[in-house]
């Protein structure tokens with residue numbers, strides 16, 4: 001029995017966007033046409049929906 005190579009998976013950093021109105025975390029909304037349209041974001045708190053999402057530096 002040989003030693004099996006270890007596969008280490010690095011966690012992918014998720015880019016989180018925040019609502020420009022209430023600064024809550026936004027949900028990414030994918031358009032009907034998929035990659036043909038720019039990403040849209042939706043705020044579950046205040047109902048904002050649009051292409052603008054704020055990025056916070058950690």
Ligand SMILES: [Zn+2]
Pocket residue numbers: 019020021022023024043044045046047048
């Ligand atoms: Zn909001």
